[in-house]
Amino acid sequence: MPLVMAPSESSRAESPVLLFPSSSSASASASASASARVEAVVVFNICDSYVRRPAQAERVIGTLLGSVLPDGTVHVRNTYVVPHNESADQVALDVDYHHNMYASHHKVNPKEVIVGWFSTGFGVSAGSTLIHEFYSREVQSPIHLTVDTGFTRGDASIKAYISSNLSLGDRQLAAHFQEIPLDLRMLEAGKVGFDILKSTIMEKLPNDLDGMESSIEKLCTLSNAIYRYVDDVVEGRVAADNKIGRFISDSVTSMPKFSAAAFDKLFNDKIEDNLALVYLSSLTRTQISIAEKLNTAAQML
Structure with missing residues (x-):
């Protein structure tokens, strides 16, 4: 070598x-x-x-x-x-x-x-x-x-x-x-996993809902910071920055436009898809377990 x-x-x-x-x-x-x-x-x-x-x-x-x-x-x-x-x-x-x-x-x-x-x-x-x-x-x-x-x-x-x-x-x-x-x-999703790696003590691993909750909290915090900045610029308390303004404009225009009802439907459909995957995986594990037991019983006979 x-x-x-x-x-x-x-x-x-x-x-x-x-x-x-x-x-x-x-x-x-x-x-x-x-x-x-x-x-x-x-x-x-x-x-x-x-x-x-x-x-x-x-x-x-x-x-x-x-x-x-x-x-x-x-x-x-x-x-x-x-x-x-x-x-x-x-x-x-x-x-x-x-x-x-x-x-x-x-x-x-x-x-x-x-x-x-x-x-x-x-x-x-x-x-x-x-x-x-x-x-x-x-x-x-x-x-x-x-x-x-x-x-x-x-x-x-x-x-x-x-x-x-x-x-x-x-x-x-x-x-x-x-x-x-x-x-x-x-x-x-990667940030959630990396935050776990960075910590020396973790009581439990977060599930999908915990990760979604953490992401929404961060999004709300960032949105509130943007609102405060825009209000300060409009009221004259902070000098306007063209680069920040263009970045906010690009971020807003990149968001898809749909109604609250359409968002609820999209969210519920995603939840249903995830539940269907969980059900199918559970069903597959059950079938494999039954097949293993039947195979063991057949060998014993």
Whole structure:
């Protein structure tokens, strides 16, 4: 199994990691415009891989797949885990597995290419620098996504970084990791699940009605905020912003227009469809259970 081996601790100490937040004045100008957009399925896949990790593994790493948008934003849409081993003096990656998995993914969706890598845990380390060097050979300017599955600061914080080398002449002094803006793209159902993952304590899992109630409450809160803003602008208490006005206008015009009766009918039809699915699934489970018992009885006879 071909592996990428990291240098020993003695040589690793010559190339430390410098980690700067997105607001740091030391950030490079090239990284100022960089940003990342991550789909919810990527976060869920990373959390699932962490739960299924080998018993001796402290973290999991893997490859990020997606595309680079025209404005330079890295859009992450998929991921897969890459087996690796870590110890005090080395880091090893299964390069063959990585290449085979990427080839398989590329056949299914040729538009998704390697855009970086992920790791579970809080922040970056010297070992992360070595892994990032490998992915820098796979793709130009990869991003590094970290998911704090250990709830170091009380929640599952997610951060994205890009890296550059700080050198003095021909000698590399350090790896400069710069945090970049991160946009988590989630539907309302995904947000409900992500809120559960972020919390360390959860009394019960919400059902569909709980999720719908939470979504409606958030919608009412946003609607009230819009009403207050519009009233303040009309009364002259707040200066008008054309961008906000156009955004509100586009949002209102994008809503379908139908009467209250039509909405009630649509809602009731949806409820009936869901109940029909529940009934059919229950009926299917009953038939399977009866078939298993009949098969067992026939074998005994």
